[in-house]
Structures are given as C-alpha cells and as structure tokens.
Amino acid sequence: MSQLAYEYGSCEPAIDELITRFGDRVSLSDAVRERFGKDESFHPSLPPDAVVTPHSTEEVSEIVSICARYHVPVIPYGTGTALEGHVGALHGGVCINMLEMNQVVEVHAEDLDVVVQPGITRKQLNEYLRDSGLFFPIDPGADASIGGMAACRASGTNAVRYGTMRENVLALTVVLADGRIIQTSRRPRKSAAGYDLTRLFVGSEGTLGVITEVTLRLYGIPESITSAVCTFPDVESAVNTVITTIQFGIPVARIELIDETQIEAINNYSKTDFELAPTLFLEFHGTEAYAVEQAQSLEEIATEFGGGNFKWTANTEERNRLWQARHDVAYACKAMRPKGEIWATDVCVPISRLADCITETQADIKDAGLLAPIAGHVGDGNFHLCLVVDPDDQDERDRAEALHERMVMRALSMGGTCTGEHGIGYGKLDFLVAEHGEAVSVMRSLKQALDPDNIMNPGKILRI
Numbered sequence: 001m002s003q004l005a006y007e008y009g010s011c012e013p014a015i016d017e018l019i020t021r022f023g024d025r026v027s028l029s030d031a032v033r034e035r036f037g038k039d040e041s042f043h044p045s046l047p048p049d050a051v052v053t054p055h056s057t058e059e060v061s062e063i064v065s066i067c068a069r070y071h072v073p074v075i076p077y078g079t080g081t082a083l084e085g086h087v088g089a090l091h092g093g094v095c096i097n098m099l100e101m102n103q104v105v106e107v108h109a110e111d112l113d114v115v116v117q118p119g120i121t122r123k124q125l126n127e128y129l130r131d132s133g134l135f136f137p138i139d140p141g142a143d144a145s146i147g148g149m150a151a152c153r154a155s156g157t158n159a160v161r162y163g164t165m166r167e168n169v170l171a172l173t174v175v176l177a178d179g180r181i182i183q184t185s186r187r188p189r190k191s192a193a194g195y196d197l198t199r200l201f202v203g204s205e206g207t208l209g210v211i212t213e214v215t216l217r218l219y220g221i222p223e224s225i226t227s228a229v230c231t232f233p234d235v236e237s238a239v240n241t242v243i244t245t246i247q248f249g250i251p252v253a254r255i256e257l258i259d260e261t262q263i264e265a266i267n268n269y270s271k272t273d274f275e276l277a278p279t280l281f282l283e284f285h286g287t288e289a290y291a292v293e294q295a296q297s298l299e300e301i302a303t304e305f306g307g308g309n310f311k312w313t314a315n316t317e318e319r320n321r322l323w324q325a326r327h328d329v330a331y332a333c334k335a336m337r338p339k340g341e342i343w344a345t346d347v348c349v350p351i352s353r354l355a356d357c358i359t360e361t362q363a364d365i366k367d368a369g370l371l372a373p374i375a376g377h378v379g380d381g382n383f384h385l386c387l388v389v390d391p392d393d394q395d396e397r398d399r400a401e402a403l404h405e406r407m408v409m410r411a412l413s414m415g416g417t418c419t420g421e422h423g424i425g426y427g428k429l430d431f432l433v434a435e436h437g438e439a440v441s442v443m444r445s446l447k448q449a450l451d452p453d454n455i456m457n458p459g460k461i462l463r464i
Contacts (some may be wrong), residue, residue, distance in 0.1 A: 006289075007071065008091055008092070008093070009071035010060050010070070011050065011070070011072050012070045014070040015050045018141070022053075022059075022063075025284055026050055026052045027051045027052075027053075035080075036080070036095045036097060038080065039084075041084055041343075041427065043088060043426075044344060045088070046090055047209065048092060051077075052373060053099070053100050057212040060101075060175045061180075064177065065179030068177060069181065071090050072455065073089065073094070073456075074177075074210065074455050074456055075088075075457050076098060076147070077096065078119065078145030078149075081144045083345075083427075084426070085427045085455075086426075090458060094096075098118045098119040098210075098212075100119060101212065102145075103369050104128050107134075108131065108187070112134065113218055114129070114134075114216050114218055115215045117147075118211050121146070122144060125216075134219065135220075136168075136216055136219075141157065146214050146216070147212075147214060150201075150214050151202075151203070152165075152166050152170065152422075152423045155420070156377065157283075157323070158253055158254055159379070159382075160253070161251055161254075164421070165203075166199060168216055169202050169217075170198070170213055171185040171187060171198055171214075172213065172215070173213035174186045174208075174211055174212065176450060176451075177208075177451040177452075178455050182209075184201060185198045185215075189224075199234055205457060205460050206460070207462070208451060222285035222286055223286065224285075225291065225314065226295050226314045227281070227313055227314075227322050228282045229280065229281055229309070229311050229314065230282070230298075230302045230308070230309065231275045232277060232280070232306060232307050232308075233278075236359065237278075237349075238257055238279075238280055238305075238307070239354050240305050241305045242379060243351055243352065244353075246351070248272065248297070248301070250380060251284075251286075251296060252282055252284060253285040254282060254379070255280060255379040256281040256377060257375070257376045257378040258279045258280075258374075258375050259278055260277055262373035262386070263275070263279055265332035265336050265373055266326075269325075269331060269332035269335045270324070272325055274461050276308055281322060283319070298326070326375070332373075337388045340389055340390055341391040344422070345387070345404055345407070345422065347382075347383065348381050348411070348420030349381050349414045350417050353416070354378060357396055357410060358384070360410060364407070368403045370389070371387070372388070373385075375389070377421075379421070380420070381416070387404070412434060416434050425461075426459050426460055429462070440462065442463060
C-alpha cells in the first residue's frame with residue numbers, strides 16, 4: 001500500500017475542537033506554522049495546518065485522541081534541530097509543540113537518574129543539575145530537547161565514553177496513536193520483564209507515539225576535565241591513533257577528527273589559529289592526576305603515528321572555547337560561502353574502515369568540485385559531511401546529491417550504516433531499505449500495529 005492510499009480527514013473539525021479545548025494555545029498563523037514545519041536541514045518548510053502547545057501528558061493524550069478521531073496526522077516538535085526533515089508536515093496535520101513541557105519532574109541523586117518532561121533542553125537540564133554534582137553527558141552539539149534527542153536516538157561528542165541516548169534512556173512515558181498513555185519501563189537499571197519497549201520508541205522519530213516523559217541515567221561531574229588538540233600529516237595517521245588509543249583502553253571522553261578544510265573554516269569563523277592539518281580534538285575525564293595521565297599516554301601514541309603540536313589544558317575557559325569552535329562547525333561552513341545552503345549528512349562505519357571511508361570521500365569531494373568539510377566522532381566510527389551548495393545552481397545540487405549517495409553506499413559496502421546519529425526522517429528513506437533489506441518489512445509491521453491509520457508523523461523512516 002502506498003503512502004497516498006491513506007485517506008486523511010479534513011483538519012478543520014479537529015482544529016475547531018482543539019481551539020474549543022485549548023484556546024490561544026492553538027496557532028494558525030502562517031509565520032508560526034512555517035517555523036514549525038522546518039528543522040535545521042536543507043529540506044524546505046512543510047507547514048502543518050495548526051500548532052498546539054500542551055502542558056501535560058494528559059493534554060497530549062487529548063490532542064492525539066482528537067486527531068485520531070478525525071484521521072489527522074500528528075507531528076511532534078522539540079527544538080527543531082533535527083537534520084533529515086523530521087518535522088515537515090508531509091500530509092498536513094497538527095504539530096504538537098512540546099517546548100512548554102520543560103520541567104524536571106524528579107531527581108533521584110542516590111540512584112543517578114532523573115525524570116524530565118520532553119521539552120527541557122540538555123543545557124537547561126545540566127544547569128538544573130549543576131549543584132547536585134551530577135550531569136547528563138549526551139551532547140549532540142545543538143541545545144536539543146531531551147524528548148527530541150530520545151526520539152532521534154541522538155549521541156554526539158561524548159558518545160565514545162558515555163554511549164548514546166539508547167544506553168542512557170531508562171524509561172519513557174508515551175502517548176500512542178489512539179491516545180492511550182503507556183510507560184515503557186520502570187527505573188531499575190535492568191529488567192527482564194517483557195519486550196523492551198523503551199528501545200523501540202528511542203529512535204522512532206515520532207512515528208509510533210509522542211514521548212511525554214523521559215527517565216535518564218546521570219553521572220557524577222568529573223573532578224577534572226582536560227582537553228587537548230593534536231595535528232597529523234594525514235587522516236589515516238589520526239584514525240590509527242584513535243584505534244590504538246581505544247585498544248589500549250584509554251577512556252577518552254571525546255575524540256573528534258576535523259579535516260583541514262573544516263579547520264580553515266573554524267579558524268576564520270571562531271578566530272582560532274589551529275594548524276591547517278587533520279586534527280584531533282580530545283577530552284579526558286577523571287581525577288586531576290588521572291586526566292593528565294590519560295593525556296600524556298595519548299600524546300605518546302600520537303607521536304608514534306606522526307602526530308605533533310600536542311597541546312592540552314584543564315582551564316575551563318580554554319576548554320569551552322575549543323568545544324564551542326567544534327560545535328559551531330555548521331556556522332563556520334556557512335560563513336565560507338554566505339549565499340550557500342548547508343547540506344549536513346553523516347555515516348558510521350566500523351572504526352577499522354574509518355580512514356578508508358574518509359579518504360575515499362575526500363577524493364570524491366575533490367573530483368566533484370564541491371565544498372564539503374568533514375568532522376567526525378571518530379571514537380565510534382561516525383563522521384559528518386557539511387556540503388555547502390549554491391541553492392540556485394541545479395548542476396551543483398545534482399552533484400551534491402550524487403556525492404551524498406556515493407558516500408552512503410560506500411559506508412554500507414564497508415559494513416557501516418547510512419546514519420550514525422542524524423536519523424532517517426524523510427531524507428534517507430531509500431538508504432534505510434538499502435541497509436536493512438527485509439528487516440524494513442518487520443519495522444513496517446510494528447508501525448502498522450501501533451499506528452494502523454498512519455497518523456503519527458507519516459512519511460518518516462518508512463513508506464507505508
């Protein structure tokens with residue numbers, strides 16, 4: 001059955017009922033709908049018919065129940081920092097704006113966990129936790145909402161040590177497509193009771209239900225944090241340093257590879273003076289002596305592979321400046337070509353194939369005559385391409401699309417995945433099929449069982 005075979009109902013009666021119930025928390029303005037129809041990807045805005053802002057799980061249940069009654073699509077929205085068209089209203093419908101559900105519900109410091117509403121952002125959460133001596137480590141760069149991070153299975157720069165959202169979400173409260181409210185698990189660190197519904201909804205991108213509460217694993221704030229940079233003659237030397245570091249069991253918290261094109265962009269945008277060479281950005285957590293010991297051990301390994309200019313610091317201001325420069329890479333790329341359009345994408349491969357995948361991609365970029373800096377979470381084999389394309393040049397857009405497809409298929413041929421952390425949205429639908437084959441039919445069966453009318457963020461992840 002094709003996507004278009006689904007008969008969605010008229011939004012008007014649903015919107016009328018929502019206005020009666022929620023009043024001015026329902027917006028029909030063009031500007032608001034335009035904003036909530038777009039994420040940070042290159043995909044155009046696809047506005048919903050209305051945007052409604054709930055304050056509780058019960059209100060989300062009411063909204064979904066009304067939409068289900070009229071067969072109207074439902075699109076959850078966090079902060080809009082996704083990168084594959086996750087929030088576009090492909091078939092119209094109602095966008096549920098979760099931003100005002102942003103409270104910390106409970107902190108269980110002795111159990112190292114916290115229960116939050118989905119609209120709270122990771123920075124807001126860590127600011128709330130600061131005096132408790134605890135923190136939540138998942139850092140995708142953007143100040144994303146926790147609900148969106150769970151829905152997209154986010155990870156980021158700290159994933160090499162702390163894992164991704166998959167490892168750090170303990171339980172969820174979810175509103176299903178018929179308005180039912182379920183809790184996927186309880187707070188214990190492990191359970192053998194039934195299907196693992198938590199992992200089913202983590203990464204579901206709003207296609208199975210609306211996440212309204214998240215229980216997260218917390219960690220103690222390290223006594224000392226040391227950051228470092230080191231340059232290399234080529235990408236292969238940098239990646240070999242990473243592989244050896246991991247094999248030796250050095251518990252690096254962050255280990256990022258920046259290619260020379262991206263370094264140039266960072267220098268120009270962030271006013272830094274890094275050498276124009278493949279560079280590792282690193283961070284070590286632990287006691288003061290242990291963090292220094294880790295940095296020194298890595299410096300010895302890097303030297304064996306031709307690394308140089310190794311510099312490290314425990315100064316908070318210097319560390320923040322280093323990582324802010326890393327997080328600002330998209331803006332740095334945009335500044336290289338102010339009239340260009342950013343097309344960000346990612347793949348992930350087994351770390352033993354990472355150097356091959358990056359160097360082949362770099363050669364491909366050069367042959368295609370495109371501007372596309374590379375940055376990667378190399379500790380887990382994940383890297384990002386930031387294509388900067390003239391939106392008015394169709395030939396250039398075609399070359400970029402072809403390059404993107406070759407990059408993904410290259411990663412798949414190396415035993416990798418079409419996306420390490422950006423997700424599928426509607427931008428990588430075909431690549432999911434190329435990666436998983438017949439397993440996609442199982443995913444489709446799960447979707448149809450939980451959402452038989454296909455109203456939950458339709459058109460994302462799967463074609464139904």
